[in-house]
Amino acid sequence: MYHDDLQCDIMYQDDLVCILRPNVKKGIIVCTNFTQPADMDSLCNLGLKTGLKLQQEGIDFGRSRIHPYIFFRAPYYSRHIDYTSVETEINSSYGEGQIKNKHTVYIRVDPDNTFVFSSEIRVKYFDNSQQFLDLSKKSLSAYLKIINKNKTTIKNVQSEQQILYNLFSSEVKLFPKTWSLDDLIFNKYPIERNSEILVSIPHLTPDYFVLCAP
Numbered sequence: 001m002y003h004d005d006l007q008c009d010i011m012y013q014d015d016l017v018c019i020l021r022p023n024v025k026k027g028i029i030v031c032t033n034f035t036q037p038a039d040m041d042s043l044c045n046l047g048l049k050t051g052l053k054l055q056q057e058g059i060d061f062g063r064s065r066i067h068p069y070i071f072f073r074a075p076y077y078s079r080h081i082d083y084t085s086v087e088t089e090i091n092s093s094y095g096e097g098q099i100k101n102k103h104t105v106y107i108r109v110d111p112d113n114t115f116v117f118s119s120e121i122r123v124k125y126f127d128n129s130q131q132f133l134d135l136s137k138k139s140l141s142a143y144l145k146i147i148n149k150n151k152t153t154i155k156n157v158q159s160e161q162q163i164l165y166n167l168f169s170s171e172v173k174l175f176p177k178t179w180s181l182d183d184l185i186f187n188k189y190p191i192e193r194n195s196e197i198l199v200s201i202p203h204l205t206p207d208y209f210v211l212c213a214p
Contacts, residue, residue: 008021009021009024009026010110011207011208012201012208013113014200016114016115016197016198016199016200017109017113017114017115017197017198017199017200018109018110018112018113018114019107019108019109019199019208020108020109020110021108022107022108022207022208022209022210024108025083026083026108026110027108027109027110027111028075028081028089028093028108028109028111028140029086029089029090029093029106029107029108029109029210029211030072030073030074030075030093030106030107030108030109030114030197031072031073031090031094031098031104031105031106031107032048032070032071032072032073032104032105033101033103033104033105034048034103034104034105035103036103036214042212042214043103043105043212043214044105044206044209044212044213044214045206046206047203047204047205047206047208048070048105048203048204049070049202049203049204050067050068050069050070050200050201050202051065051066051067051068052066052067052068052202053202053203068200068202069198069199069200070198070199070200070201070204071119071196071197071198071199072107072196072197072198072199073094073195073196073197074116074140074143074192074195074196074197075093075094075140075144075192076093076094076095076192076193077092077093077094077095077147077192078144078145078147078148078151079092079093080092081093086099086106086210086211087099090106090211099211099213100213101213102213102214103213103214104212104213105204105209105211105212105213106209106210106211106212107199107204107208107209107210108210109140109197111139111140111141111144112139112140112141113139114139114140114197115137115138115139115140115197115198116136116137116138116139116140116142116143116170116195116196116197117133117136117137117195117196117197117198118133118136118167118168118170118187118191118194118195118196119194119195119196120167120187120189120194121133121135121136121167124167124187132167132168135168136167136168136169136170138170140197143170143195146169146170146171146191147170147191147192149171150165150170150171150172150191150192153172153173153174154172156174157174158174160176160177161174161175161176161177162174162175162176162177162179162188163188164181164186164187164188165186165187165188165189165190165191166185166186167185167186167187167191168185170191170195172191173186
C-alpha cells in the first residue's frame with residue numbers, strides 16, 4: 001500500500017488497477033498489444049480505447065465481444081526487477097527481446113493494488129465470464145508469489161504426471177496422466193502466459209505510457 005507521501009506517484013486508481021507515473025522507478029511494467037488501423041495516426045500518439053468506448057463512438061474494430069476494459073498481460077516471470085532502464089525492467093518481467101515487439105504499449109502499476117485474473121476463464125465461461133473471473137482475482141503481488149512457487153512444483157513433475165493449472169487459484173497441480181479432469185476448473189495452458197490485468201479507463205492517453213512501440 002502506498003503511503004500519503006507517495007500518492008504523487010499514482011496517476012490513476014480504481015478497484016482493479018493502480019497506475020503509476022511512467023518515470024518513477026518503482027512498481028512493475030505491464031504490457032498490451034494493439035492492432036494499428038491503417039487509416040489513422042499511430043495509437044502511440046492517439047492512445048488506446050476500450051471496446052465499449054469504440055462502440056459508443058461508432059467505430060467498428062472487428063470484434064463481436066465488447067469489453068469495458070483494455071487487457072494488459074500479467075508478467076511471465078516472478079523475478080527481481082532490474083530498474084537500470086525501461087528495457088531491463090521489461091526483461092525482468094517478460095524475458096529478453098520483449099521490447100522489440102511492435103504495436104505494444106507498456107504502463108507501470110503498483111503490484112499491491114493491481115489485480116490479476118485468469119484470461120482463459122473468458123474463453124471457458126463466455127457469457128458468465130465476469131462472475132467466474134472474480135473468483136480468480138488476486139493482487140499482482142500475490143500472483144507473482146504463486147507463479148514463483150509453481151516453478152518449484154513443475155521441476156518435480158514425473159513422467160506419469162500431467163501439469164494442470166487451477167484457473168481460480170493460479171496454482172499448478174500435478175495429476176496422473178490417466179485422470180480426466182473438469183477442464184472448466186483446470187487448464188493445461190501455463191497460467192503465467194494466460195493471466196491479465198483489466199484497465200477500465202475508456203481512453204488511455206499516451207501520458208500513461210512508459211513506452212509504446214509503433
